Amino acid sequence: MSKDATLRFERSFAAGGHRFVAGADEVGRGALAGPVSVGMVVVDTAGLKHLKGVRDSKLLAPAERELLVPRIRAWAAAWAVGHSTAAEIDELGLTAALRLAGTRAWLQVAAVVRPDIVILDGNYNWLSPAQATLFDAGEPGCDAPVHTRIKADLQCLSVAAASVLAKVERDAQMARLALEHPGYGWEVNKGYATEAHRAAILARGASEFHRRSWRLAPAQPPGV
Structure with missing residues (x-):
């Protein structure tokens, strides 16, 4: 049986004076259609x-x-889910x-309470801003220290909670889109x-919600 995530890692930052700790995780990275979504829980x-x-x-x-x-x-203390559309993925890269x-997501939670630290699942910090032009209306991105941690979604309660919120919200979006694009x-x-999804793309073509810069459908068999 899988164990619940704990607050042990989050509480380790309290000794350094960091009271508000945010956990962040993404869902939808490997999908062919729909947004990539990031949950954040403070x-x-x-x-x-x-x-x-x-x-997780x-x-x-x-x-x-x-x-x-x-x-x-x-x-x-605060929570949010942010999304990037398939068109934005095509334009900007994943x-x-x-x-x-x-x-x-950061701007939403920071409007409620500003995190002192962010724990990000994985081993690469994709959250800290690189170019201000990537963001809405030139808004600054996350300016808190970001600590990457492999398997944080399994170990850290804030990150696991963020993954749940992001997964539920993105799944609901895809279910709504399925009604519009059966x-x-x-x-x-x-x-x-x-x-089955790749076969449907091959048969019907890509929709506006597919990531058109990706390899979406298998190559047609010879003679088809």
Whole structure:
């Protein structure tokens, strides 16, 4: 049985005077269609209680994730999910689009409480701004220290909570888009590269919500 994430790593920053710690994680990086989404959850390390049942969103059933959303929102000091569209991914590239989505989440949480530290899942800091021109209306990006941590979504409660919020919100977006653009199976595959999804792209062509700069469909067999 998978263990719940804990606040041990978040609380380690309190000794350095960092009270508000944000966890961030992305979903949709490898999809063929739909946005890339970044969740961010801020926790107050001063007296914050553990939240049971939260772990990396990939380890939870959809119904479990849905039930956790209101609990996470009530528990967190601030929370947000930012998105970059398929068109933005095509225009900017995936890393810059991730940064844009993360910046959108950062601006939302910073309007409520400004994090002292951000824990980012993985080993590469794609969140800190590189070019101001990538962001909405020239808004600055995350200017807090960013600590990358491999498997943070499994170990750090704030990051696991962020992954749940991002997954639920992005899945809901794909389900809505599936009603407007039936035939691609987005209500099931959520835009990811299943065999049926690639076959549908080959048969129907790409939609405006596909990442057109990506290799979307398999090559046609010879003679077809």
